[in-house]
Amino acid sequence: MTVGADRTSTGARADAPPAGPPLPEARGPVSAAVRDALTQAPPPEHAALPLDRARAADPLGEDAQLALYVCYELHYRGFAGVAESWEWQPDLLRLRGVLEDRFLAALREAVPGGTDVTGDLDALLVEPLGARGVSHRLKSHGTWERMREYLVHRSLYQLKEADPQAWLIPRLTGQAKASLVAVEFDEFGAGHGDRVHARLFADLMAGAGLDPAYGRYVDHAPAPTLATVNLMSLLGLHRSLRGAMAGHFAVLEITSSPGSQRLARALERLGAEPRCVHFFTEHIEADAVHEQLMRRCVIGDLLDREPEQAAAVAFGVQATNYLEARWSDHLLAAWDADRSSLRLPLDA
Numbered sequence: 001m002t003v004g005a006d007r008t009s010t011g012a013r014a015d016a017p018p019a020g021p022p023l024p025e026a027r028g029p030v031s032a033a034v035r036d037a038l039t040q041a042p043p044p045e046h047a048a049l050p051l052d053r054a055r056a057a058d059p060l061g062e063d064a065q066l067a068l069y070v071c072y073e074l075h076y077r078g079f080a081g082v083a084e085s086w087e088w089q090p091d092l093l094r095l096r097g098v099l100e101d102r103f104l105a106a107l108r109e110a111v112p113g114g115t116d117v118t119g120d121l122d123a124l125l126v127e128p129l130g131a132r133g134v135s136h137r138l139k140s141h142g143t144w145e146r147m148r149e150y151l152v153h154r155s156l157y158q159l160k161e162a163d164p165q166a167w168l169i170p171r172l173t174g175q176a177k178a179s180l181v182a183v184e185f186d187e188f189g190a191g192h193g194d195r196v197h198a199r200l201f202a203d204l205m206a207g208a209g210l211d212p213a214y215g216r217y218v219d220h221a222p223a224p225t226l227a228t229v230n231l232m233s234l235l236g237l238h239r240s241l242r243g244a245m246a247g248h249f250a251v252l253e254i255t256s257s258p259g260s261q262r263l264a265r266a267l268e269r270l271g272a273e274p275r276c277v278h279f280f281t282e283h284i285e286a287d288a289v290h291e292q293l294m295r296r297c298v299i300g301d302l303l304d305r306e307p308e309q310a311a312a313v314a315f316g317v318q319a320t321n322y323l324e325a326r327w328s329d330h331l332l333a334a335w336d337a338d339r340s341s342l343r344l345p346l347d348a
Contacts, residue, residue: 020215021216023035023080024069027062028063029050031070033049034071057102059106060326062222065226068099077214103234113318116314117310117313124255135266137332138262147266148208152221153221155205155216156226158197159198162188164235168246176300182293183253200279203278217342224326224329241316244319247320249294251321253294257284260280
């Protein structure tokens, strides 16, 4: 077209609000300020956002984690009615930076640190005797109601599975880059749109009677769930955290196969549709291969080239484990008390 630079080849305005999910409801003053700001189109040159309140907010709490999640989603699919140019609005980025600094500081304080990458990864291969995680609970005596809750929690990431980790690709070189792309190629369906893992999870949700729309259940997800997803975005968006992202991705791949096996058995026990079980059986064998690629070819090659990244890789492993443990404790505590682990009931 030649009618104007503010239109795309389809005739739509270049800054037209996307048809994404709706903005979630605020959970405090910081997320409320972010939400209110994003309703302005186009973004103002200067946006009044509460930096002091962001610094004072609990970095792992509902308000800060939701505000951070909303900021990050502008780099994915955005929100309905929010101008796409908000993605790089300087004042919003400044607020995001404050939240990120607080989040990182809380994580660094919570984990032991160090440079023993081999030891941290080896520990993931040994399951403690009598382990009682979420997948163990669901396999042994989880109900259909609890399984559906689990799927809602995980939908915040699984419906964009492997997208945050793709930001790591341009930050690697040589064998590390080639092997990471091999893992991502599988995650994205090996060239087949109907086999993209995010699509398979959407099919699983539909088979479980849940809404598979992207971002549908953000309002239902508590802070421990948001934090596990925010960590991926944080590590992926910062080149300085590339080692931590490699460590994070390795944790996901190393722990995926045994967990997927338990969840597949749980769904079979509950009489779920084959498309529900298929998502997890797809991950059992594939992620066993990915584990070796991530550990030996991605992290191994990265550390051969940049040995100074060992502390960052170890941090990525430890921070991922820490947030996953917090999330698991949240779910199990709620279920032990015979209440929902979600903020809202599933019919809300």
